[in-house]
Amino acid sequence: MKRKSLISLEEALSLNEDEVKTLFSNYLNPGMAKAFELLGFDKVYIKASGTVLRDRKGNKYLDFLGGFGSLNLGHNPKKVIEALQLVEDRPNILQTSLNPVAAALAHNLAVITPGELSRTFFCNSGTEAVEGAIKLSRAATGKKKIIYCRNSFHGKTMGSLSVTGREKYQKKFTPLIPHCISIPFGDADALERELKQHKDVAAFIVEPIQGEGGIIVPPEGYLKQVRELCTQYEVLLIIDEVQTGFGRTGKMFACEHEGVVPDILCLAKSLGGGIMPVGAFITKPDIWDRAYGGLQNFSLHTSTFGGCTRSVAAALAAIEEIIKMDLPKQAAEKGSYFIAKLREITDKHPLVKEVRGKGLLIGIEFKDSGNILDKLASGVAKKISQDYFGAFVAGELLNRYRIITAYSLNNYNTIRLEPPLIVTYEHLDYVLNAVDEILKNNRSTGKIIFTGVKNAVESFFRSKMKNGKKNNK
Numbered sequence: 001m002k003r004k005s006l007i008s009l010e011e012a013l014s015l016n017e018d019e020v021k022t023l024f025s026n027y028l029n030p031g032m033a034k035a036f037e038l039l040g041f042d043k044v045y046i047k048a049s050g051t052v053l054r055d056r057k058g059n060k061y062l063d064f065l066g067g068f069g070s071l072n073l074g075h076n077p078k079k080v081i082e083a084l085q086l087v088e089d090r091p092n093i094l095q096t097s098l099n100p101v102a103a104a105l106a107h108n109l110a111v112i113t114p115g116e117l118s119r120t121f122f123c124n125s126g127t128e129a130v131e132g133a134i135k136l137s138r139a140a141t142g143k144k145k146i147i148y149c150r151n152s153f154h155g156k157t158m159g160s161l162s163v164t165g166r167e168k169y170q171k172k173f174t175p176l177i178p179h180c181i182s183i184p185f186g187d188a189d190a191l192e193r194e195l196k197q198h199k200d201v202a203a204f205i206v207e208p209i210q211g212e213g214g215i216i217v218p219p220e221g222y223l224k225q226v227r228e229l230c231t232q233y234e235v236l237l238i239i240d241e242v243q244t245g246f247g248r249t250g251k252m253f254a255c256e257h258e259g260v261v262p263d264i265l266c267l268a269k270s271l272g273g274g275i276m277p278v279g280a281f282i283t284k285p286d287i288w289d290r291a292y293g294g295l296q297n298f299s300l301h302t303s304t305f306g307g308c309t310r311s312v313a314a315a316l317a318a319i320e321e322i323i324k325m326d327l328p329k330q331a332a333e334k335g336s337y338f339i340a341k342l343r344e345i346t347d348k349h350p351l352v353k354e355v356r357g358k359g360l361l362i363g364i365e366f367k368d369s370g371n372i373l374d375k376l377a378s379g380v381a382k383k384i385s386q387d388y389f390g391a392f393v394a395g396e397l398l399n400r401y402r403i404i405t406a407y408s409l410n411n412y413n414t415i416r417l418e419p420p421l422i423v424t425y426e427h428l429d430y431v432l433n434a435v436d437e438i439l440k441n442n443r444s445t446g447k448i449i450f451t452g453v454k455n456a457v458e459s460f461f462r463s464k465m466k467n468g469k470k471n472n473k
């Protein structure tokens, strides 16, 4: 039933948890509300600063999810907020004008990105950056085909989805854009086979580390090899650093670990300083000019909100802060410490398959829990838990230790640890201790899963009973 009166911002800010749940379920995404409830993620936070969040009761939570990589500077970084105040009297949206902040930010991106990358297009999200990169590659080369990797994640709009290597996300939306070819990730020979076979390939798109795929690090030298192949076969190399960019993996951009310069680099997430939705792709001038040079073509790819003053001011300040605090170095050092300790803790644990990552982009993959679950659960719990095991571990970390993590989108058996790069060693140790305790307490029986399943079952039946009561009224 629709409410008749509007909710003011003040009222919205003081809604209690149940009211938020009802509104979320009625007006946003009921399925997501249900999944959050099953996993114990259905919380409301009212304060955020750095790595710490608080709920209405004042409970403190540690954010080790970091906005899927959007919060390299943490929540509400002061300098970024101050930047917004500095431009509050400027026109925020005025497309037919020259925006000094956008021009300065594009200049700064040219300074911090490798090689000759220097022409930027601003948009508002990661998927738009990828859309733009795909269009640019076709327009610049006049060729059609795009090669992408299985298990990749590049976004969920139609173009990006067409190069996102997971069937679950694609299958309800076919036909996708044609001429997209998938190959295994981390396999340069597979790329070469396709390049030999297909003459009209515009681009190869790849993540330096597959983030949503479950923090998959390719073999050393892979990016270098694909760079060489793309050059040899005259195919553009699109590197998607939407998640790995801005220090996350221990370098400003992950492609720098192998000294690789892409033809097009996709950026978003932490570019907006955790405050504004900012995306971008940056390319070499000759590629830009081939696609969009001259009076005929300059408006072939545009965005209403892309490059608006507040977004680019936030991004300018974010980059300045990331450099001032040397966050790439911090990520490298803290990441080495954290990964080594995590490996010590999880080594030989029967439930853990692998700890992997680079810098502070880290995944813990759990073994397929199907068999253990078969013994422990039945019905709905069994069905959901086989898919969501990593998510249940994330639920345990949240509900017992108040640590926010999440599963990765393509692999629910992997939880990702992606804290703000400003995270303290004390916070890292707290999380290490929590993981240690959870695993120690659940050495062989899978009690951890049992607790998760138990919560899920209870929650499921609670909601069933609630609905039953409603229906009986």
Ligand SMILES: Cc1ncc(COP(=O)(O)O)c(C=O)c1O
Residues within 6 Å of the ligand: 068, 125, 126, 127, 128, 130, 153, 154, 155, 156, 207, 211, 212, 240, 241, 242, 243, 244, 268, 269
């Ligand atoms: C590598 C990569 N590319 C693109 C995207 C899509 O970004 P957005 O959700 O901002 O559209 C993501 C999101 O997780 C990503 O990790």
